[in-house]
Amino acid sequence: MRFERMKPFDIVIVGGGGAGLYAAMEAMKTNPSLNIAVLSKVYPNRSHTSAAQGGANAALANKAKDDTVEMHIFDTIKGSDYLADQDAVDVLCSEAPKIIRELDNIGTPWSRMDDNTIAQRPFGGAGRPRCCYCSDKTGHTILQTLYEQCLKKGVIFFNEYFALSLSVKGSRSRGLIAMNMKSGKVEAFPAKTVIFATGGYAKMYWNRSSNAAGNTGDGQAIAYRAGIPMKDMEFVQFHPTGLRKSGLLVTEGARGEGGYLINRDGERFMARYAKEKMELGPRDLVSRSLETEILEGRGFDSPAGKYLHLDLTHLGADLIKSRLPQIREMSMQFEGIDPIVEPIPVRPTAHYSMGGIDTDNFTRTVMEGVYAAGECGCVSVHGANRLGGNSLLDILVFGRIAGHTAAQEAGKFEPGTISEAELTAQYDDIRSFMHSSGHYERYGELREELGQTLGTNVGIFREASLLKKGIQDVAELKERFKKVRVFDTSDVFNTNLMQVLELRNMLDLAETVATGAYAREESRGSHTRTDFPVRDDAKWHKHTLSTQVNGRVALGEKPVTMGRYELQERTY
Amino acid sequence: MTVPTDQHKELKKDVTFRIFRFNPQVDSKPYFDDYTIPVERGITVLRSLNYIKEHIDASISFRAFCQAGICGSCGMRINSLSQLACTTQVWDVLSKSKEHGVIKVEPLRNLPLIKDLIVDMDPLVGKMKHYSNWVDSTMPEASMGKKEFLISEQEFLRYDKATDCILCASCVSECSILRVNKEYVSPAVLLKSFRMNVDSRDAIHEQRLAELVKDHGVWDCTHCYRCQETCVKSIPIMDAIHGIREDAIESRGMKDTSGSKHAEAFMSDIEKKGKLVEATLPIRTNGVLWTLQNLLPMAVKMIIKRRTPPPPPLVKSAKGIKIFREMFREMTEHVKQDHKSHKK
Ligand SMILES: Cc1cc2nc3c(=O)[nH]c(=O)nc-3n(C[C@H](O)[C@H](O)[C@H](O)COP(=O)(O)OP(=O)(O)OC[C@H]3O[C@@H](n4cnc5c(N)ncnc54)[C@H](O)[C@@H]3O)c2cc1C
Ligand code: SF4
Ligand code: SF4
Ligand code: FES
Numbered sequence: 001m002r003f004e005r006m007k008p009f010d011i012v013i014v015g016g017g018g019a020g021l022y023a024a025m026e027a028m029k030t031n032p033s034l035n036i037a038v039l040s041k042v043y044p045n046r047s048h049t050s051a052a053q054g055g056a057n058a059a060l061a062n063k064a065k066d067d068t069v070e071m072h073i074f075d076t077i078k079g080s081d082y083l084a085d086q087d088a089v090d091v092l093c094s095e096a097p098k099i100i101r102e103l104d105n106i107g108t109p110w111s112r113m114d115d116n117t118i119a120q121r122p123f124g125g126a127g128r129p130r131c132c133y134c135s136d137k138t139g140h141t142i143l144q145t146l147y148e149q150c151l152k153k154g155v156i157f158f159n160e161y162f163a164l165s166l167s168v169k170g171s172r173s174r175g176l177i178a179m180n181m182k183s184g185k186v187e188a189f190p191a192k193t194v195i196f197a198t199g200g201y202a203k204m205y206w207n208r209s210s211n212a213a214g215n216t217g218d219g220q221a222i223a224y225r226a227g228i229p230m231k232d233m234e235f236v237q238f239h240p241t242g243l244r245k246s247g248l249l250v251t252e253g254a255r256g257e258g259g260y261l262i263n264r265d266g267e268r269f270m271a272r273y274a275k276e277k278m279e280l281g282p283r284d285l286v287s288r289s290l291e292t293e294i295l296e297g298r299g300f301d302s303p304a305g306k307y308l309h310l311d312l313t314h315l316g317a318d319l320i321k322s323r324l325p326q327i328r329e330m331s332m333q334f335e336g337i338d339p340i341v342e343p344i345p346v347r348p349t350a351h352y353s354m355g356g357i358d359t360d361n362f363t364r365t366v367m368e369g370v371y372a373a374g375e376c377g378c379v380s381v382h383g384a385n386r387l388g389g390n391s392l393l394d395i396l397v398f399g400r401i402a403g404h405t406a407a408q409e410a411g412k413f414e415p416g417t418i419s420e421a422e423l424t425a426q427y428d429d430i431r432s433f434m435h436s437s438g439h440y441e442r443y444g445e446l447r448e449e450l451g452q453t454l455g456t457n458v459g460i461f462r463e464a465s466l467l468k469k470g471i472q473d474v475a476e477l478k479e480r481f482k483k484v485r486v487f488d489t490s491d492v493f494n495t496n497l498m499q500v501l502e503l504r505n506m507l508d509l510a511e512t513v514a515t516g517a518y519a520r521e522e523s524r525g526s527h528t529r530t531d532f533p534v535r536d537d538a539k540w541h542k543h544t545l546s547t548q549v550n551g552r553v554a555l556g557e558k559p560v561t562m563g564r565y566e567l568q569e570r571t572y
Numbered sequence: 573m574t575v576p577t578d579q580h581k582e583l584k585k586d587v588t589f590r591i592f593r594f595n596p597q598v599d600s601k602p603y604f605d606d607y608t609i610p611v612e613r614g615i616t617v618l619r620s621l622n623y624i625k626e627h628i629d630a631s632i633s634f635r636a637f638c639q640a641g642i643c644g645s646c647g648m649r650i651n652s653l654s655q656l657a658c659t660t661q662v663w664d665v666l667s668k669s670k671e672h673g674v675i676k677v678e679p680l681r682n683l684p685l686i687k688d689l690i691v692d693m694d695p696l697v698g699k700m701k702h703y704s705n706w707v708d709s710t711m712p713e714a715s716m717g718k719k720e721f722l723i724s725e726q727e728f729l730r731y732d733k734a735t736d737c738i739l740c741a742s743c744v745s746e747c748s749i750l751r752v753n754k755e756y757v758s759p760a761v762l763l764k765s766f767r768m769n770v771d772s773r774d775a776i777h778e779q780r781l782a783e784l785v786k787d788h789g790v791w792d793c794t795h796c797y798r799c800q801e802t803c804v805k806s807i808p809i810m811d812a813i814h815g816i817r818e819d820a821i822e823s824r825g826m827k828d829t830s831g832s833k834h835a836e837a838f839m840s841d842i843e844k845k846g847k848l849v850e851a852t853l854p855i856r857t858n859g860v861l862w863t864l865q866n867l868l869p870m871a872v873k874m875i876i877k878r879r880t881p882p883p884p885p886l887v888k889s890a891k892g893i894k895i896f897r898e899m900f901r902e903m904t905e906h907v908k909q910d911h912k913s914h915k916k
Contacts, residue, residue, distance in 0.1 A: 029713065042635075043693055045739055046643040060720075102717035107707025107773055109728065109735045116722035134735070140642060141735050148706035151697070159694075182686060212638045245614070248640045326642075333641060333659045336614060444626030487630035490595055493687045496630040 008190040008415035010034040011406045012176050014163045014219055015197030016044030019374025019399035021146035023195050024155045026403030034407055039161040039178055045147045048199050048212040052139025053251035053326060055131040056392035058096035062113060063120035067128040069093050076390060077565050079125045079282055080383025081525035085561035088361050088379040095397045100132050108145040109134050122256050123388045125282035131389040136253050136326045139392060162498055163218060164426055166226040167418045173370050174416020177426050184491025186427045188418035193369045193406040196223060196357060200375035202236055204506040205350035206451025210242050210249035219376045221505035223357045228365050229545040231378040233355035234516030237386055237526045238460050240286040242349025244307040246334050250344055252388045254312060254327055255279040262309040263298040274572045281572045284385045284526045287348040291460045309343035348460060354382045358545060363402040369413045373402035384525025433500055439485035443500045446477055458514045463530045467518040474510045481507055512546040515553050537567055584610040587662060592678040595687055611662045618646055618657035634689035644738035648689045649678040654742035656804050680745035696741055699757060703783055705764040708776040721773050734767035734812060736805040743799035755788040759799035759809050762790060766812035781820055790816045
């Protein structure tokens with residue numbers, strides 16, 4: 001048997017990261033009698049949420065007594081360069097204290113302050129120290145806690161299942177089709193509702209990315225091919241401090257604790273770009289500052305490329321060991337450098353995808369019964385630029401809303417049936433890459449080239465001619481992909497096949513990123529056009545929608561919800 | 573500045589990766605394949621495996637995700653030691669290779685093999701469930717989200733290290749008891765259980781403990797320290813194991829009949845063999861005084877299921893043994909008293 005069928009589910013959650021697990025937990029809480037499944041291509045505790053080191057924002061006012069939700073809202077809207085929907089930001093920030101406390105109540109090991117309350121620290125772009133953390137393993141401990149709670153609640157997990165497609169009938173989804181990695185079988189998950197929580201797509205920048213190998217935007221690509229629009233895909237955040245060689249991230253926590261950014265002249269160059277906030281300016285600004293220093297010849301040279309210094313040496317061994325142990329370990333393992341004695345070599349790295357599946361404030365997509373949350377969705381609370389510590393918050397708050405909404409709405413829908421023919425078509429599709437005739441391209445090369453062209457042409461500094469080249473390159477890579485070959489023909493745990501399918505997803509999404517970036521003739525947040533250096537509110541204060549029509553991307557737009565703060569120039 | 577010529581020569585080395593292969597669909601038994609590639613300094617084992625997969629043999633199967641030592645996917649045995657491929661430098665392990673220029677890569681042990689370097693993690697997840705490896709909150713669900721628990725830095729520090737665990741199963745792969753008894757709780761699960769037990773927010777400490785003292789539980793551990801030596805996050809797993817045992821004795825006393833049997837076994841072991849198999853290890857690790865103050869009272873009350881003991885450690889300090897023997901005699905008396913009073 002090449003196929004397997006499940007009995008229908010009320011909710012199928014695709015993704016076991018912070019968003020997916022919170023959704024599962026909340027759905028079980030909302031209605032314990034529901035039949036809920038969580039599918040994940042890796043064991044949930046391996047999800048990329050575990051990589052988040054810095055923390056999650058909430059105006060608990062434990063550290064700065066005068067902090068308020070309103071200030072958090074303002075910082076987020078300003079940080080987004082006014083592209084965030086203000087009602088959604090309201091939800092995000094108002095729910096924040098509740099969600100952080102709830103996590104505490106179920107066992108998250110938050111670091112503590114002297115008065116035994118949850119510890120908070122300063123983070124980029126925030127007016128008050130409101131980032132709650134657990135040393136530098138915040139995401140890891142949140143993910144562990146959620147996984148533990150889901151095990152406690154008896155959530156049904158389908159681990160190491162790779163989602164392939166939505167089964168669609170008219171305007172409705174009938175459920176999900178996925179491949180069981182252990183057996184290679186294609187399995188049908190008929191479902192009343194489906195929640196996508198598959199994380200981000202920043203890995204399309206490949207070696208110039210801080211992301212896990214699997215952050216390939218699978219859920220977005222599946223939704224996109226099913227006709228669901230993507231929103232604001234051109235907004236990709238570059239983190240200022242990736243390790244020079246691997247792109248792996250040195251968290252903002254390092255700067256929050258007092259680290260300096262230094263160029264080859266020994267200057268704390270941030271004084272030139274953000275006089276007041278210095279190293280703690282918002283991410284996009286700091287990334288651009290580093291890139292400018294490098295482009296203007298003030299970076300250090302090395303075979304692995306130009307870089308700058310993140311200097312922690314003045315913080316002292318004790319502080320580094322107690323507050324930033326993971327950063328120290330990583331610097332030693334991946335750069336061979338001990339930050340206690342030497343500065344860390346860094347350069348900007350693609351880090352976070354602001355764009356994603358277009359949803360409303362209840363995480364609903366345009367397709368009935370299909371929801372999206374976490375980095376995979378775009379409500380939008382981050383607009384053109386996400387603040388550090390707001391993403392963990394986003395996945396928790398909207399993961400929970402997704403679980404709640406799906407649990408309440410599941411009753412409205414009938415589960416569909418997924419036909420044998422559909423499964424056969426899926427199976428034949430994925431096996432077709434294994435045919436020897438006409439298939440010879442190597443996925444490793446295509447992946448590398450994709451990262452290269454995106455980094456160069458759709459990177460931090462963008463410009464019409466570069467972007468055109470980027471679009472063209474992606475189109476060519478898509479053509480070549482048709483001839484890609486899966487050399488491993490086995491059924492059991494075929495990681496070769498999985499990586500090829502991930503590449504297909506990245507290629508589909510790369511087209512939306514490059515096309516959106518080319519169209520947006522302004523500079524806003526993470527999107528910097530050297531040929532259109534200023535924000536153009538008259539023409540571009542709106543979201544970009546990208547929809548797949550006849551295999552090509554078609555752009556549309558959507559207004560930004562205002563209501564709280566009027567447009568202002570964004571300065572720090 | 574010019575680089576000395578001998579360093580030039582050393583920029584790349586030819587390294588042979590001897591990789592364990594097994595595809596259940598076609599192979600009746602496992603075998604090894606050799607792949608030789610040039611590797612420069614600074615390259616990890618995972619990057620080498622990726623290179624081989626992309627350029628030489630796409631069918632080699634292994635797990636990897638974060639590539640940054642944080643997700644726990646890439647645990648495997650490299651030159652017979654379980655560790656993470658993504659944080660292990662090729663040149664480092666090369667210097668310890670038995671066969672010159674060869675690095676042997678095998679799947680983790682003590683978990684069912686799926687394919688090549690991939691093992692099944694489900695049994696471990698099953699044990700996490702069995703031992704309730706979660707905080708069962710003292711706060712009712714309806715009140716959650718309204719206010720935070722007040723927790724001292726001191727309490728936080730008690731479980732801080734334990735929450736570093738990334739469930740990579742390296743310790744599981746090296747555990748000496750798991751080699752003979754697959755049902756044994758496992759070091760990572762003991763660690764997690766301990767972490768939950770010392771959390772003041774948790775309400776089911778007793779229940780968890782009751783499960784931990786049963787067969788295949790905490791008393792089965794031989795204190796061989798393999799898990800702690802292996803841990804990729806340098807977590808003091810033995811502290812957790814001692815912690816659970818201490819806790820069990822304190823809150824359950826000698827009520828467990830099996831417990832007292834173990835105690836007798838332990839004592840006669842020492843008397844007969846004259847060897848302080850288990851207790852000397854902490855002496856070696858922590859020093860004599862520390863052991864006397866912290867461990868001995870418990871060690872003697874304690875209770876070790878009789879199993880083939882690990883190779884006796886070489887304790888050089890005669891002074892240590894002497895002090896230990898005196899303490900041991902004293903404690904034996906104490907335990908006997910204790911025992912009697914419990915029986916009454
Ligand atoms: C290095 C790093 C540091 C960060 N630090 C911070 C920080 O300090 N603060 C902050 O707020 N944010 C931070 N972020 C961002 C934040 O961690 C992420 O945005 C967030 O964790 C995403 O969570 P998620 O639940 O949406 O997705 P993920 O945690 O990425 O989970 C995605 C899930 O989907 C599953 N999946 C994907 N594709 C498929 C498929 N085809 N089939 C089945 N399952 C699939 C995966 O298995 C996984 O379980 C950081 C990000 C990185 C990369
Ligand atoms: S000390 Fe105990 S748990 Fe650790 S490896 Fe030895 S027997 Fe296993
Ligand atoms: S205790 Fe250490 S070795 Fe064992 S699973 Fe956890 S991190 Fe890995
Ligand atoms: S790949 Fe995540 S720990 Fe090695």
